[in-house]
Each structure stands twice: as structure tokens, then as C-alpha cells.
Amino acid sequence: MLSHIYLVYGSTKPLVEDKVDKIIYQYIETPDDFNFSRYDLQETPFEVITEDAMTLPFLSDQKVIVINNSFIFTGEKIKIAIDIDLEKVITFLEKFEGPNIVIFKVLHDKLDERKKIVKRIKNLHTVEKIEPLDENGMKHLVKQIFNQHYKEIKADALDEMIHLTGLNYSNVVKEMDKLILFVGDNPIITKRDVSDVVSRSLEQNVFLLTDYITKGDKHRAIHLLKDLINMKEEPIKLLALISSQYRLYYQVKILSQKGFSEAQIAKQVKVHPYRVKLALRKVKAMDLKVILNIIRECAETDYALKSSYLDKILILELFILKI
Secondary structure, three states, X not given: OOOOEEEEEOOOHHHHHHHHHHHHHHHOOOOOOOOEEEEEOOOOOHHHHHHHXXXXXXXXXXXXXXXXXXXXXXXXXXXXXXXXXXXXXXXXHHHOOOOOEEEEEEOOOOOOOOOHHHHHHHHHOEEEEOOOOOHHHHHHHHHHHHHHOOOEEXXXXXXXXXXXXXXXXHHHHHHHHHHHHHHOOOOEEOHXXXXXXOOOOHHHHHHHHHHHHHHOOHHHHHXXXXXXXXXXXXXXXXXXXXXXXXXXXXXXXXXXXXXXOHHXXXXXXXXXXXXXXXXXXXXXXXXXXXXXXXXXXXXXXXXXXXXXXXXXXXHHHHHHHHO
């Protein structure tokens, strides 16, 4: 396996950047204009990057080229002003032999394994997946970033923040920025501050919605559904997320009954351990037959949303009232 090209990917930006920095300093002690280049694949033609990668380094044994936003390895649909010929990129991956080092950086938790370009780079080069942070890791990072801004967040406030945002790093960062502006010169962030400012993520809203549905709290479920619709969330998307949550409940219930641990379940169903942790709390009091019935109702509602002339919001409301 060649070692001149790396692909580093993951959804937690600081961890991905830390890994990229380690690779950089593995080859050059002090990055400068002669031995280091950084590009953005959404802004720079790949031919320019190729030319730089193929140019012999000046006053150095090797040059390191970092390529940010390397979306071509994911399933993301991104509109950019420049065209990227993937076959030329694949040819580069197949023929490049150094001496320079090329690092593709992807801030995404998944690669599109169906793509030829992903298969080629995995077969020929070094691909590093940076696993997302667990709950304790995210809390440590949040406290660290707040400390850099001379802020301290109370333990209960931190718990509430993670509860509202989940463990999606980009969501957490946005809400941290809001909190820092909100508290101003106050060095302490309280649970009240978090409750007043932090927005619940879509994932957490859907989790709460399924909780209301499971408990039979139809009034709150309908109220939350209308809030999500007002936030421009599409009914079909919301139903898909609800269905996904109940499928997770079913899988977690089955695997937990078979004696699987939280970590084993997360690996088996390929979701973040934090989602499994929350699901395990819920399924203890849930009957498998009830879960299966809701999954069937989801399937029937999905068909109705895609084929009926009725108002889609009304169909979703009727679904909630029915179950």
C-alpha cells in the first residue's frame, strides 16, 4: 500500500484536524510556503492541485498538500462553479508516487462506498476514519472550548445542552456560539441559560416526538409536529425519521434481550452509541408488538403521503391520533 496519499474523514472537526496535523508533522517539522500547501476542493480546480502535488519541493525533501472539503468521496450533492473530472482524480490516485504527501480531508462521518473513487483510494492508499465522540468526550471538548473563552459551564447545564443538541459537533458548536454571546461578560453558564438559548436539534425533536407518541400524549405530539412543520420540515422527512427511530427501538429491544451490551448494539446497528443509550432507556417499558404495530402504521402512512391527494400535514396528524 502506498503512503503518499491519505484520506482522513469524520464529523468532529477538531479530531479530524488533529489527525491531519499529526500526519503533516510526521513529514515536515515546520510548515512554510515552500513545503506546505492548503486547498479547498470546492474552490480550486483539481488540475491546479495536481500540478502542485507533482512539483518537486524546494529546499525540502517533501511537500505536504492538504485538500479541504473533499466532498467527492461522500454522497453529498454540492453545487460548485468548477467541474471535477472524477476519472482524472482516480488516475491521479492510481499513478501518484510522491515524493510529496497529499491529504484529502472530509468533515463527514461516512464515505460513499458505492463510488469507484472511494474503492480505489481504499485499495491503494491510507484511509483514516475518525470516530465520533462519545458523551463524555463531547462534554470534555465543550468544557475545553468554553474555557478557551474564559467561561465555565455548570454540570447540569452541560447535561441539558447535550440532551438538546445530541452529539452532533456542528450543532453543538452553533449553540455554544449563541451561549457565549448570550451570557456576555458572565463567566458562568447555567442550566437556565441553556434552556433559554439552546435549540433542540431535529434528531432530538424527533426523539421527543416518538416519546410523546409512545406515551399516548397525542396533544403534545401534535403540538410538536406543528412546531416542526412551522420550522419548514417536510412531512415525508419527518415520517421517515419517526420510522427510523422506531426501527431502532425494535433492533435495540431484540438485541438487548439477547444480552448484547450498549457498545455491541451500537456496532451491530451502526448508529452512534448515544442514540443507543437513549433508546435503551425507552425500550425497557415498551412492548415489541406495540413497536411493530407503529412500524406498520408508519409504512401505511408513508404510502398515503406519496399517493393520496389529502393534505400531507393532515395525514401525519391522523397517523399520530390513530396510534
